[in-house]
Amino acid sequence: MPPSRPARRSHRVSPNGPLTDDGLVQLLTPTGARVHDTTYDPLVAHVTPEDLRGMYRDMVLVRRFDSEATALQRQGELGLWAQSLGQEAAQVGSGRALRPQDYVFPSYREHGVAHVRGLDLTDILRQFRGIDHGGWDTEAHNFHLYTLVIGSHTLHATGYAMGVQRDGAVGTGDPERDTAVVTYFGDGATAQGDVNEALVFAAVNNAPLVLFCQNNQWAISEPTTHQARVPIADRGKGFGVPSVRVDGNDVLASYAVTLQALERARSGGGPTLVEAFTYRMGAHTTSDDPTRYRSAAEEEYWRQRDPIDRLRLHLTAIDELPQEFLDEVDAEAAALGEHVRRTVHGFTAPPTSSMFEHVYSTPHAVVDAERAWFEGYEASFVTGAAEGSAR
Structure with missing residues (x-):
């Protein structure tokens, strides 16, 4: 008898608990309408249509990657x-609020933040190809x-932030x-002891x-709902950490909320939990x-709240999305796709001895001994093959 599938959850958000959308900071509705907020409007007053187009470009490129x-x-x-599909606004918005000297500790899905920080995104694929530890x-x-x-990285981020301080x-x-230091993690990670210790x-x-x-x-x-009985942000209250919930599919709101949290951190105001x-x-x-x-x-419900569509609708409504710009972004996305494919197809396996590099920041006797043993082990195969051919 085949195993039964687990019950599938309704697509609707809940009126309370961890899935409520009540109290979310939102500056753009799913249809692209601008929502005014007396707390966060001043934080985005400097954001120009050109800046918004830049956010749109970032999200489109990250999705293509x-x-x-x-x-x-x-x-x-x-x-x-x-995949980061659907999470581009939270990442691009928050990433754009960072200053060059700020430090990021990602988990493994923050491709949008990596892009905003200037990484060649193909470098990320080296780890997923299995040819590099980073x-x-x-x-x-x-x-x-x-x-x-x-x-686990939330503790690393906390220690780094304490060092900065x-x-x-x-x-x-x-x-x-x-x-300031920022660390990214998912809702499931909040059930881990490391996050609570951080x-x-x-x-x-x-x-x-x-x-x-x-x-x-x-x-x-x-x-x-299996991770919490209340909104994730409410956990901050128990630690004395100011917390805020933001519509993560709204790139402008994600930018504003993160900008405020980063300014608090840089000025000495301490940590913030953003959900x-x-x-x-x-x-x-x-x-x-x-x-x-x-x-x-459920998937269709959230597809209608696509973060890229939301910003496109807003830019169209304010007549700030010219066709020439869209054509340029499409061409750039196509070029990025070609770059990704060409780079990955060109990946080669590193020498096996590279596994001993960058284990510690300084020379280590145990690692040196293991490297020497492994080099001898590999050489034995070459010697054995040579002796067999001589016979």
């Missing part, structure tokens, strides 16, 4: 892929390596010096940290089948 990576995994070019220089863009151990790079009033340390040390939770409503096949209420439109990873646990009606 995401779709190319998904296709490459299906073709056997990548071992695994974690793929990029973390110091070049102040963007840490992806972390697949759920929630102790280095005197907080609350100086110098916009070129004051630094909140404790960040709170009691008044660390310059923004804890950015992308509540995409699914921790693989487990809904947010971006969004939706994972794709699978958890390419090894997942979301049709087994969620309904087509």
